[in-house]
Amino acid sequence: MKPVILTGDRPTGPLHLGHYIGSLKNRVELQETHKQYLIIADAQAMTDNFKNPQMIRENIVEVALDYLAVGIDPAKSTIFVQSMIPELFEATFYFLNLVTVARLERNPTVKTEIAQKDFERNLPVGFLTYPVSQAADILCFKADVVPVGDDQNPMIEQTNEIAQRFNHLYNTELFKKVKALGGTQGRLPGIDGKAKMSKSLGNSISLAEPFDQLKKKVQKMYTDPNHLHIEDPGQVEGNVVFTFLDAFDPNKEEVEKLKDHYRRGGLGDGTVKQRLTQVLEEMISPIRKRREEFAKDKGEVLEICRKGSEQAREVVAQTVAEMKKIMGVGSI
């Protein structure tokens, strides 16, 4: 049997190049070797967007379109919508007993997010507890591996703690240890040079970016602020155009040559940006085309999500039934 992998996204906006390099590209490969479940985590997105459920609802189909556009094959990967699997919340409820408040408050990922979102004073309980819900997602699929970004290892640790505690308390071996699968690529910066590409920061390039927009965005990209004249020596480190060429240009040799030239001086930003535009357009163009095709019949895309959710629900319902039998709840 193929190992099981669970991964996915919160549907809070269309996916961008950062997602592509950080996860989507891997997923297209992983679906060949793994039983892959892709969660569109709308219920988790509600924990910090509960005031705006409409936005989440609208983005479900957008995320699904992005998946299909990059090459996720519904015959190989199961795309599902979290809120359509009510058994996940049942598992979450029982897992909440196995974690202390102090433990959740120590979670570094959540701590950072709380600070970013300015939640300190009015932290919704759902947001503090979302790692438990995430653990339920992972454990209910009995996932073997979960791909994680650099900042998400604490989530896997939390999941394994819950699994161990459940097994120990209820004298079972239902849950096994989940492995984190580190990304091969680092995080992609925004076009402004900020550490993280993010739609809300306005520094992202979407997977369906129209060509004229793409061109403009590359034009605006942060390079070396001291590289004022073509003949000046330029810096490659922290230069977003080169970071993107490193990430996306298939011709690594040519990129190295360009870097040398840029460092020596004599290579203008315009020339490098032109190359990057071309490289990105070559990558985005087929994705954009496939996305447009799928977008013609959103009903069909939703049907893919519905079928995926049905399949996913069967797996989850089975695990939750096992959990409840072991604890002795849910039937008399």
Added chain:
Amino acid sequence: MKPVILTGDRPTGPLHLGHYIGSLKNRVELQETHKQYLIIADAQAMTDNFKNPQMIRENIVEVALDYLAVGIDPAKSTIFVQSMIPELFEATFYFLNLVTVARLERNPTVKTEIAQKDFERNLPVGFLTYPVSQAADILCFKADVVPVGDDQNPMIEQTNEIAQRFNHLYNTELFKKVKALGGTQGRLPGIDGKAKMSKSLGNSISLAEPFDQLKKKVQKMYTDPNHLHIEDPGQVEGNVVFTFLDAFDPNKEEVEKLKDHYRRGGLGDGTVKQRLTQVLEEMISPIRKRREEFAKDKGEVLEICRKGSEQAREVVAQTVAEMKKIMGVGSI
């Protein structure tokens, strides 16, 4: 339509006279005028007994037996088991977003319980959040009234806050304000004179107490420690035997006479205790007999709970479907 009432118990032990006077007796009357749902809150009991699910499981039928024994009529009241209604956990999940951690930590009932249970350092999240689960129980039945003890008003306040917040955020009138129904009787002390009768404190008289045990327990009851000789004047206040006579003796006039006599002196503890034994036996005897009858076929009792849970689930599923439709989650 009859107003809806939701009430119930955690199945952590057989019910006792304190429960009878505090709630069970009322419920037998309320089922005539209300649509009454009786929750056997096993999932809530898990929040502080998660290490001992077997104890909870075994007590479900005991609590149901107590209900039937005191005169709860399954044709009038719906007895159900909380963990058999998974939709309750779904509602809880979404409600967790509408409450802040600070708000839960301020809940006086929970604060006291946390201190009592010595949970400060290792507070399970499920225990901190149980008021949200309780609110889900109440709101999913669209209860009009909830009977509460003196210390439970904060629970109703929390429920109404969640209802209002949901209605406001999602621009609906789905949930109405729930009213607390105060008890007519105060809390019954333990036979040792401690403020609360409780099985775990070993100071309780169960609803099925065998006669010889009952007699012994009344013998041991705390009276007036300064009432050493029959001829001494005695104190009635804080004297458990008189507190019980006040609560259970149908002949109030006679009780007043006895009190006067006791205060004057010349009335021995033994005489009063004999009367109380008789009063309690008259009350307990038919309950004990009915309980024994029902206990002969526990399968039938469980069947009553199963049917009740099915009925209750229909109501809850309907409300949760409405909630999800309003929020726009759970279907695409």
